[in-house]
Amino acid sequence: MLKKKEFDLLVLLSESDGRMPQRELAEKMNCSVGTVNKMLKEFMERGWCNDKTVTVKGLDTLEPYRVKRAVFLAAGFGSRLVPITLNTPKPLIRVHGKRMIETLLDAVVAAEIPEIIIVRGYLGEQFDQLLYKYPNIKFVENPIFNESNNISSALCVRYMLQNAYVLESDLLLANPALIRKYEYQTNFLGIPVDISEDWCFKTDSGGYITEHKFGGRNCHQMVGISYWNAEDGAKLADDIATVYHEPGGKERYWEQTALLYKKEHYKVAVRECAFEDVVEIDTFGELKKIDKTYDF
Numbered sequence: 001m002l003k004k005k006e007f008d009l010l011v012l013l014s015e016s017d018g019r020m021p022q023r024e025l026a027e028k029m030n031c032s033v034g035t036v037n038k039m040l041k042e043f044m045e046r047g048w049c050n051d052k053t054v055t056v057k058g059l060d061t062l063e064p065y066r067v068k069r070a071v072f073l074a075a076g077f078g079s080r081l082v083p084i085t086l087n088t089p090k091p092l093i094r095v096h097g098k099r100m101i102e103t104l105l106d107a108v109v110a111a112e113i114p115e116i117i118i119v120r121g122y123l124g125e126q127f128d129q130l131l132y133k134y135p136n137i138k139f140v141e142n143p144i145f146n147e148s149n150n151i152s153s154a155l156c157v158r159y160m161l162q163n164a165y166v167l168e169s170d171l172l173l174a175n176p177a178l179i180r181k182y183e184y185q186t187n188f189l190g191i192p193v194d195i196s197e198d199w200c201f202k203t204d205s206g207g208y209i210t211e212h213k214f215g216g217r218n219c220h221q222m223v224g225i226s227y228w229n230a231e232d233g234a235k236l237a238d239d240i241a242t243v244y245h246e247p248g249g250k251e252r253y254w255e256q257t258a259l260l261y262k263k264e265h266y267k268v269a270v271r272e273c274a275f276e277d278v279v280e281i282d283t284f285g286e287l288k289k290i291d292k293t294y295d296f
Contacts, residue, residue, distance in 0.1 A: 193219060
């Protein structure tokens with residue numbers, strides 16, 4: 001397994017095609033130029049790069065960290081966005097002319113993630129219109145979306161969560177760089193806040209989630225984008241089914257599987273972002289504030 005700084009440098013080199021100066025590499029990695037030069041020398045000795053150009057062997061070294069698929073949970077009704085959602089699934093609502101889910105899909109395509117899966121339910125046939133722009137989408141039907149919480153959607157794709165992003169489909173993504181070609185470890189996006197009146201995380205000194213709850217202080221407000229490595233994705237397949245079939249399981253959120261009910265099986269890091277990076281539109285009032293065309 002690569003060390004974190006080895007991973008970071010190898011990814012930076014692959015993304016810049018060897019054109020990024022050592023000083024800029026050092027700034028992005030928060031280390032000295034001397035450290036970067038030492039690592040570059042080690043990389044060349046291992047055959048991972050030629051000068052600052054990543055070799056085939058270097059790309060093979062990164063392959064276990066390659067994001068293989070993006071799984072979108074898009075089956076729900078979106079009751080708080082009535083009346084718009086009476087005729088349109090929430091992820092397909094246009095904000096400034098662009099469907100919300102498209103802001104995420106465009107980022108997934110730009111990151112060269114090869115497989116896109118959308119779990120659909122309410123007015124599911126309307127998602128077919130996305131195929132004109134994203135022909136490689138595969139749809140998974142959730143026939144019980146109206147009988148349970150989003151854990152039922154995760155249940156439908158529980159065998160597809162290895163090396164995968166899991167995304168809520170009603171987010172408005174302003175920073176596409178949050179979706180990346182490579183991920184080092186299992187993580188959940190979170191915004192550092194002094195106080196939250198939403199779902200949030202408490203973390204330990206290493207930045208790993210210790211508690212997932214509604215409301216808190218000095219915490220990270222949860223953003224509905226996460227990544228699950230091969231090992232954790234495989235464990236989720238069994239754990240989601242177990243939690244779902246427990247008493248009251250249908251009413252649970254899918255992420256509570258790893259962050260609450262089976263948290264002893266996982267080590268989930270928080271990956272920090274900011275409020276301006278991604279917006280979750282929960283109510284019709286919030287939609288009208290962002291896009292004045294709905295102010296009627």
